[in-house]
Amino acid sequence: MSKLSIVKVGGNVIENEAVLLPFLQGFANLSGPKILVHGGGKKASLWAERLGIPVQMNAGRRITDTDTLELITGIYAGQVNKSIVATLQGLDCNAIGLSGADGNAIQAIKRPIAAIDFGWVGDVASVNTPFFTQLLDQGLSPVCCALTHDGKGQLLNTNADTIASQLAVALSKQFDVNLYYCFEQLGVLQSLEDLDSLIETIDTKKYKELLDQKIIHQGMLPKMKNAFDALNQGVSKVAIGKPEMISSSIKHTSITL
């Protein structure tokens, strides 16, 4: 099976030109088929403020009313996605930007209203594997934003970490998938106060220990869950760390079963 790199990059990297440009250069230089998944939440919050649209978050997830959905569709699928795609094209990487609606790439189901009404938020229901495989076979590098659709005309806001892991799982039948979560830290830290306390390897046993000791902090919890879900469903390798890790030997956290 040929290798496929799926790289997820978060808002802190995207907002920072000095970090984003070398990262995109590193992504462009990755050999073999590759997919980029990006967030954009920080910029969305800035624009919401400019426009007087209230930002409502619950446990790190954005509550998405109709105005917010319109706004983030502009930011995620428009500004952030097309700026990344144009930059990659300039770096000789034949990128193609996608929301989940494009080519019916990723369908989701609107999250049912329970204790919290998240609004236009969707949980991934299916990935159009043949569509992604065709694009990759044509030498294209999909750049996916954090939007899906319900197949009935409605766009939905979907967590970018989850999109990355669901893509990784779906494509692991045809590819040997390496999944990279890039953010502003070296990886999973033993202590958030000590930037040298990197945990270089986390396996299932270590994960349980960290959970028991409550060492994995809020923001990292869904990332770790996504990572183990992906490994349990056929993804070969998951790494969490700084964007440099995709193109250098910088230390990071490797997740294994």
Add this chain to the structure above:
Amino acid sequence: MSKLSIVKVGGNVIENEAVLLPFLQGFANLSGPKILVHGGGKKASLWAERLGIPVQMNAGRRITDTDTLELITGIYAGQVNKSIVATLQGLDCNAIGLSGADGNAIQAIKRPIAAIDFGWVGDVASVNTPFFTQLLDQGLSPVCCALTHDGKGQLLNTNADTIASQLAVALSKQFDVNLYYCFEQLGVLQSLEDLDSLIETIDTKKYKELLDQKIIHQGMLPKMKNAFDALNQGVSKVAIGKPEMISSSIKHTSITL
């Protein structure tokens, strides 16, 4: 040669849900390969006002500074494009939204600064015909917004009418192309004050007469020029009229050589 429909739809249609939905239904029902090209200028102007970004126009063309480019990238490639794509998916049309940067679909050259500096405005330099052909062969319907790129990382604002005619010309080597310009009127009118003064056919001779008599008004001039350019370069048929013309026998203006 198989038939290809290229349909350009303007801002007045896009802003009006009551017109847009039946139009998209009509587009979804068109048989054979098809491409949609859309504007979005009216919405961009509304958002510019909300954000306090000055709108500068010259002869109907938007002067595009950096703030304006960021804004229209959000509106054209994000909000308008993805909302159309999601709606078409809901109508069983396998749409894929594209800017010119995606898959290196359409490259342009930044317009040189002459009497007027249009800013980040580009004139089409090349259409990636194999890319469009591949998408069409896969049963996908490209939905193109009015953005191109320079191949070096820069997005550019490009007139949607021109994108439609350039696509039509580029694809006329492989397809029997029918190009439709849809807007709010029945077609080219003899008198703007008389909605019944539709000119049903305009050939080269009639076009010259109308130009001499200064009957073709400002907004229509570039559309007509694009139409004749397209016909002179191999496009089979050009029609100008209401969006209903793509799916009904409503009167419109047919342009012929």
